[in-house]
Amino acid sequence: MSTSPDAGQLIALLQKLINAKNTIEIGVFTGYSLLLTALTISRITAIDMNKDTYEMGLPVIKKAGVEHKINFIQSQALSALDELLKDDANRGRFDFAFVDADKVNYQKYQEILLQLVKVGGIIVYDNTLWLGTVAMPEEFVKEELKPTRFYSIEFNKFLANDDRVQISQVPLGDGITICWRL
Ligand SMILES: C[S@@+](CC[C@H](N)C(=O)[O-])C[C@H]1O[C@@H](n2cnc3c(N)ncnc32)[C@H](O)[C@@H]1O
Known part of the structure; x- marks a missing residue:
């Protein structure tokens, strides 16, 4: 479930390069990518x-001394993002977003995150290669992977044509797509 370490390393580096101060993370699980981010920047x-899974990893986050940087919201991601959008002060307030949950809604997250992340900021999506299945002929793909494969292919096409961002799809881990907000 956790983000792969090679992808995590690049994500932390990107955050440093743009001097990110304020970030959103969708999909925490036990907090591997969250910890990397908390060690890199100031507010998440x-x-x-x-x-429950967040609390499982919390002792490690506390040991690293970065718990105070995290505002954890227990919620369905779409409703939490909608809540953030209701406050005008949040528009363009974030430098960086990392999305690693609920692949079928990535396109909806993109529409909201484009309003929350400032121009020059970065949005990263995890699992955009979906175990390589996005490039496989459908007959070779296991049944249980097909629904998310379908959404991932649609999302990858959507991003490739989205002129609000410049993208780079990087084959690290399960594939991450880096979107630079134009
Ligand atoms: C792949 S894991 C995240 C891994 C994490 N980034 C890491 O590096 O450890 C996906 C997480 O997304 C959460 N999730 C799935 N669907 C969600 C949704 N619709 N809204 C909020 N969280 C969701 C799950 O509870 C799970 O903890």
């Missing part, structure tokens, strides 16, 4: 519908 709004 972290959203996950499951608090």
Whole structure:
């Protein structure tokens, strides 16, 4: 479930390069990518519908001395993002967003994150290669992977044509797509 370490390393480096101060993370699980971000930057709004897994990893986050940087919101991601949008002060307030949950809604997250992340900021999506299945002929793909494969292909096409961002799809881990907000 956790983001792969090679992808995590690049994400932390990107955050440093743009001097990110305020970030959103969708999909926390036990907090691997969250910890990397918290060690790199100052404030994180972290959203996950499951608090138990966050609490499982919390002792490690506390040991690293970065818990105070995290505002954990237990919620469905879409409703938490909608809440953030209701406050005009949040528009363009974030430098960086990392999305690693609920692949079928990536396109909806993109529409909201484009309003929350400032021009010059970065949005990263995890699992955009979906175990390589996006490039496989459908007959070779396991049944259980097909629905998310379909959404991932649609999302990758959508991003390739989205002129509000410049993208780079990087084959690290399960594939991450880096979107630079234009
Ligand atoms: C792949 S894991 C995240 C891994 C994490 N980035 C890491 O590096 O450890 C996906 C997480 O997304 C959460 N999730 C799935 N669907 C969600 C949704 N619709 N809204 C909020 N969280 C969701 C799950 O509870 C799970 O903890």
